[in-house]
Amino acid sequence: xxxxxxxxxxxxxxxxxxxxxxxxxxxxxxxxxxxxxxxxxxxxxxxxxxxxxxxxxxxxxxxxxxxxxxxxxxxxxxxxxxxxxxxxxxxxxxxxxxxxxxxxxxxxxxxxxxxxxxxxxxxxxxxxxxxxxxxxxxxxxxxxxxxxxxxxxxxxxxxxxxxxxxxxxxxxxxxxxxxxxxxxxxxxxxxxxxxxxxxxxxxxxxxxxxxxxxxxxxxxxxxxxxxxxxxxxxxxxxxxxxxxxxxxxxxxxxxxxxxxxxxxxxxxxxxxxxxxxxxxxxxxxxxxxxxxxxxxxxxxxxxxxxxxxxxxxxxxxxxxxxxxxxxxxxxxxxxxxxxxxxxxxxxxxxx
Amino acid sequence: xxxxxxxxxxxxxxxxxxxxxxxxxxxxxxxxxxxxxxxxxxxxxxxxxxxxxxxxxxxxxxxxxxxxxxxxxxxxxxxxxxxxxxxxxxxxxxxxxxxxxxxxxxxxxxxxxxxxxxxxxxxxxxxxxxxxxxxxxxxxxxxxxxxxxxxxxxxxxxxxxxxxxxx
Numbered sequence: 001x002x003x004x005x006x007x008x009x010x011x012x013x014x015x016x017x018x019x020x021x022x023x024x025x026x027x028x029x030x031x032x033x034x035x036x037x038x039x040x041x042x043x044x045x046x047x048x049x050x051x052x053x054x055x056x057x058x059x060x061x062x063x064x065x066x067x068x069x070x071x072x073x074x075x076x077x078x079x080x081x082x083x084x085x086x087x088x089x090x091x092x093x094x095x096x097x098x099x100x101x102x103x104x105x106x107x108x109x110x111x112x113x114x115x116x117x118x119x120x121x122x123x124x125x126x127x128x129x130x131x132x133x134x135x136x137x138x139x140x141x142x143x144x145x146x147x148x149x150x151x152x153x154x155x156x157x158x159x160x161x162x163x164x165x166x167x168x169x170x171x172x173x174x175x176x177x178x179x180x181x182x183x184x185x186x187x188x189x190x191x192x193x194x195x196x197x198x199x200x201x202x203x204x205x206x207x208x209x210x211x212x213x214x215x216x217x218x219x220x221x222x223x224x225x226x227x228x229x230x231x232x233x234x235x236x237x238x239x240x241x242x243x244x245x246x247x248x249x250x251x252x253x254x255x256x257x258x259x260x261x262x263x264x265x266x267x268x269x270x271x272x273x274x275x276x277x278x279x280x281x282x283x284x285x286x287x288x289x290x291x292x293x294x295x296x297x298x299x300x301x302x303x304x305x306x307x308x309x310x311x312x313x314x315x316x317x318x319x320x321x322x323x324x325x326x327x328x329x330x331x332x333x334x335x336x337x338x339x340x341x342x343x344x345x346x347x348x349x350x351x
Numbered sequence: 352x353x354x355x356x357x358x359x360x361x362x363x364x365x366x367x368x369x370x371x372x373x374x375x376x377x378x379x380x381x382x383x384x385x386x387x388x389x390x391x392x393x394x395x396x397x398x399x400x401x402x403x404x405x406x407x408x409x410x411x412x413x414x415x416x417x418x419x420x421x422x423x424x425x426x427x428x429x430x431x432x433x434x435x436x437x438x439x440x441x442x443x444x445x446x447x448x449x450x451x452x453x454x455x456x457x458x459x460x461x462x463x464x465x466x467x468x469x470x471x472x473x474x475x476x477x478x479x480x481x482x483x484x485x486x487x488x489x490x491x492x493x494x495x496x497x498x499x500x501x502x503x504x505x506x507x508x509x510x511x512x513x514x515x516x517x518x
Contacts, residue, residue, distance in 0.1 A: 065493070066431070318464065
């Protein structure tokens with residue numbers, strides 16, 4: 001009996017280890033910054049420091065021929081608590097029905113625009129040191145609900161234009177990891193084509209409602225307001241063919257919020273990135289901006305513009321150094337000019 | 352006005368710095384793992400499992416399957432496409448990357464890492480020898496790989512099917 005059990009357990013182990021292929025990877029980055037910002041320290045406007053970026057534990061697993069899973073957990077220093085916090089950024093299980101239809105459930109980076117799905121928390125794969133303002137993470141003051149928990153169906157490469165789609169239903173803005181404050185769900189739709197190798201054209205949208213007096217993932221309290229409707233329309237173009245020297249990303253986000261107190265307000269978010277690879281170097285420029293409509297009450301409206309001049313060097317695909325000069329403007333006040341200059345170096349790596 | 356002047360001078364300083372770094376690295380011929388291993392005068396064979404009815408025979412068709420560009424699952428058998436590679440960047444691998452994929456080794460690596468990072472796609476399965484690759488492709492119906500054509504003895508040919516030979 002013991003022998004039978006032993007043989008059975010060995011055969012089961014053998015089967016499991018063959019069919020389930022799990023890979024554990026990690027990403028991290030170390031930064032050096034020199035910042036001149038009149039707002040930070042009014043009497044001493046220059047600051048410089050080293051910093052540790054997000055420590056990203058990334059796990060993927062092919063569970064069966066059709067089922068795959070992905071987990072991305074980030075350890076990040078929280079200046080408020082002065083401790084490292086842990087956040088499950090993505091946890092997805094995917095069932096591939098066929099080439100044109102996949103079903104996924106879990107916590108996603110929502111299928112809105114290009115950048116949000118091409119680059120996640122591992123900075124080594126991202127072309128710039130930081131995410132553009134328009135698509136910053138929710139807890140960093142971003143416009144968009146980057147993460148959501150729900151169900152997604154998707155497909156790619158249909159027809160000659162390589163048409164693809166993503167449709168997602170999620171808890172939405174007013175939700176936590178274990179629930180949702182309202183019955184209204186977020187609806188995200190993304191359609192895209194890739195007419196030539198490396199070129200992707202995307203149109204996507206996001207619709208949700210936020211009940212009154214709810215702390216949202218944007219860290220805003222919609223106090224004393226009746227339900228806020230929140231809608232995003234997006235158009236993106238990306239030419240990122242790893243085999244060609246030119247890199248180009250252009251995205252536009254139109255974010256509309258409607259509150260009974262102030263009515264309908266529209267915010268525009270833009271980002272433009274262009275790089276050109278010369279051997280293992282990529283010199284690049286980037287411009288991004290957020291332009292709030294006067295009277296916007298859902299967000300803390302602070303128009304920002306950022307211009308970046310940078311150079312990226314890849315030792316290997318998983319060891320990259322970036323050098324950037326950033327010119328950032330924001331709404332001036334009586335104590336600052338609203339201009340921030342910074343020079344940053346980032347060493348990003350994966351293992 | 353002074354702020355504007357400072358900003359302009361900062362920008363010019365940065366441009367000069369970046370150009371300086373670029374010139375330094377280019378002039379010093381700084382190279383990395385992309386260092387080209389010249390494709391030796393060898394013949395490689397692109398192989399799939401014997402049970403896979405696919406009939407692709409052109410380099411562009413094989414590239415599309417290997418990179419899972421147009422499809423992630425094989426036609427007819429509807430199985431996951433599992434690209435296979437060498438652990439080391441040897442002459443066979445260089446020949447396959449250059450002549451079939453038309454890509455640099457680092458670009459292939461980055462391509463699969465990006466796909467894994469974006470959508471949990473399984474990257475290449477990597478092996479140390481042609482024998483290990485042949486054994487894997489022979490056992491795994493969805494696998495596609497490449498070996499030195501000289502490694503395909505009678506026993507190997509009973510397990511795998513050759514789609515294309517390249518030299």
